[in-house]
Amino acid sequence: MIPFIRQQGFKGSLPHFRRLNENNIDLITFQFNKWGGSFVVELATCPTQGATMSWREQIPPNKVTAHDIDQRFRLGAKSEDEDGIWFDFENSITEEDFEKVALNVVNLLNTSDRLWISKLFN
Numbered sequence: 203m204i205p206f207i208r209q210q211g212f213k214g215s216l217p218h219f220r221r222l223n224e225n226n227i228d229l230i231t232f233q234f235n236k237w238g239g240s241f242v243v244e245l246a247t248c249p250t251q252g253a254t255m256s257w258r259e260q261i262p263p264n265k266v267t268a269h270d271i272d273q274r275f276r277l278g279a280k281s282e283d284e285d286g287i288w289f290d291f292e293n294s295i296t297e298e299d300f301e302k303v304a305l306n307v308v309n310l311l312n313t314s315d316r317l318w319i320s321k322l323f324n
Contacts, residue, residue, distance in 0.1 A: 203304045210313040218267040221313075226250060228319045230311075231268035239292030242285070243277035243307060244268040245319050275322045277310050282323075 204216065207230065212219040217232040229246040246268040253261045253270045261270050268274050276286025291303045312318040
């Protein structure tokens with residue numbers, strides 16, 4: 203997934219990635235299950251200058267993550283209120299097993315459309 207995300211113009215390192223657009227920053231965060239074996243992909247956007255927290259702390263554009271944004275969308279959900287898809291790799295053993303999980307994520311990411319994440323919130 204990481205090479206694909208980077209090809210789409212995202213920067214950062216696992217679990218947080220960001221892509222600067224003309225009018226916003228696209229944010230992708232991989233949230234791993236604390237008991238292991240699965241993860242969910244959270245999507246958000248923020249202004250190009252970063253995010254301002256409720257206590258007025260400014261998070262700069264090169265540090266902001268989806269977790270800094272209140273309004274997030276989970277990959278595979280139909281609305282912000284849904285849980286989204288937890289991608290399970292618990293029983294993955296071979297490289298092919300892990301690649302199948304990654305391909306499931308990549309097939310749902312429409313990041314070639316630079317407005318795609320923003321459109322999720324309209």
